[in-house]
Amino acid sequence: MFRPALLALALLAPALPAAAQLALPGVRLPPVPPAGDAIGRTLDQTTETLRETADQLLDLRQARIDRLLRRERDSVEADARGAPARRGELLLLDPDAATLEAAKAVGFALITRDRLGALGLEVARLQLPRGVKLAAAEALLSKAAPEAEIAPDNIYFESGAALAAWAAASASADAIATTVGMIDGAPGKGAAVAAQRGFARGAPYASDHGSAVASLLARAGVRRVLAADVYGKDPAGGNALAIARALDWLAGSGAKVATISLVGPNNAVLAKAIAGASRAGLVVVAAVGNDGPAAPPSYPASYPGVVAVTAVDGRARPLIEAGRALHLDYAAPGADIRAATRSGRNKSVRGTSFATPLVAARLAAALDAGGDWRARLDREAEDLGPRGADKQYGRGLLCRSCGK
The missing domain is CATH 3.40.50.200 (Peptidase S8/S53 domain)
Known part of the structure; x- marks a missing residue:
């Protein structure tokens, strides 16, 4: 596991005064490698550990998606990007009558129309043509209604x-x-x-x-x-x-x-x-x-x-x-x-x-x-890490004592 304190110590090493290198009577100390080499090795090891962790997390993410697709195959399928979505349905945003007719002509059926008044949005749920997979259905509907805004009902x-x-x-x-x-x-x-x-x-x-x-x-x-x-x-x-x-x-x-x-x-x-x-x-x-x-x-x-x-x-x-x-x-x-x-x-x-x-x-x-x-x-917000906004803390840490 990556230990930030170890990296901090390694980075601090070149700044230590020569007096900190103790000489003890009768004791032969092993040769100390150049500080630059030690720091380089530590950084290389840290980078490799972080890379391995990132790869493992990606593998876990994919395994979670695959597990959902297997476990709920009657309700969930992969869209054209491989992301999980509700099986057998596509969504149309703010559809007009011509778009719905074009969808119907290639085998789609209207399930519901949701008018989300507070958001100023209307969404139509369409049933896919029989036997057509979600990824193929996206392409089919895009061709039939090229101006339509289409989305799978992705799962979060x-x-x-x-x-x-x-x-x-x-x-x-x-x-x-x-x-x-x-x-x-x-x-x-x-x-x-x-x-x-x-x-x-x-x-x-x-x-x-x-x-x-x-x-x-x-x-x-x-x-x-x-x-x-x-x-x-x-x-x-x-x-x-x-x-x-x-x-x-x-x-x-x-x-x-x-x-x-x-x-x-x-x-x-x-x-x-x-x-x-x-x-x-x-x-x-x-x-x-x-x-x-x-x-x-x-x-x-x-x-x-x-x-x-x-x-x-x-x-x-x-x-x-x-x-x-x-x-x-x-x-x-x-x-x-x-x-x-x-x-x-x-x-x-x-x-x-x-x-x-x-x-x-x-x-x-x-x-x-x-x-x-x-x-x-x-x-x-507490400004931690590099000064100002950064990729680890954003604009800073909030609510440090919350949740304890």
Whole structure:
């Protein structure tokens, strides 16, 4: 494992005074290699270790996708990019009558039309022609309606690992009045949420991941939480349309901040939903995921205007498994902290999933205070790593003592 202290010591070595090289009577010291050689070897070893870790995380990411495709083959299939999506369906954004007729002419059937009024968006769900795979269907529909905006109903994974239990709100946390929405699984026993709604089959259905996120919001001082369950008991839960519907509900229900600890590919429906939420005054905070720095950029964290969050451990060291987005805004604790399981027990959690609600809480507090929330968060953030914004901490570390 990479040890930052070892690297720091190696880098410090050339600066040590010659007097620090002790000579002991009667003791022959082995020859000391040139400092430059030692530092070079240490850096080479560190680089190789990080490269191996990144490769392993990529392998784990692919194994997770493959496992889902095998386990839920009746509900999930790969799209043209190899990303998992709801089987047998495609989505059309803001379709007109001519587009729907063109789709019908090549064998597609309309399932539903969703008018997401708060987002200014309409989405049509289309059933694929019999016997046509999703990847081939995308090409077929693109050819039949070349001006149409088409998307698979991609599935998004939770970006946390270990699970946790209900952490009672910290007595020292100031009460935060701004309403925060969470898009995740449903919180479980003991969850103090103002309202919850399901956007998947069998939802709301309590989950450990959603319980952990809700408990961390409570511990950080948020007093009004709206919980949108996009998973339920649906094998294809966590899909793009479910997230878009959840954003529409939150934007229309008075939430000003939404925390999303889910990761997946770029998707036209999700991109339009995020943009619509922003126009409606909803600030989205999203995790960069835990697939490592070599993984593809995660979404929705990578969309413009989304507050992208990474995680650190209890010593403020970046998590080695933290993923990446096209931009990075803030870091927060994502290890060595406690949160809640669905049954209400208290356990440790790890992952960028759990840093994200902490940043969402601080953003809500900044909205409470009024004025420029970004400037307020920048003043609050600890500037770690290289001076100014960087690729490990973004604009700085928030909420260092939260979650403990």
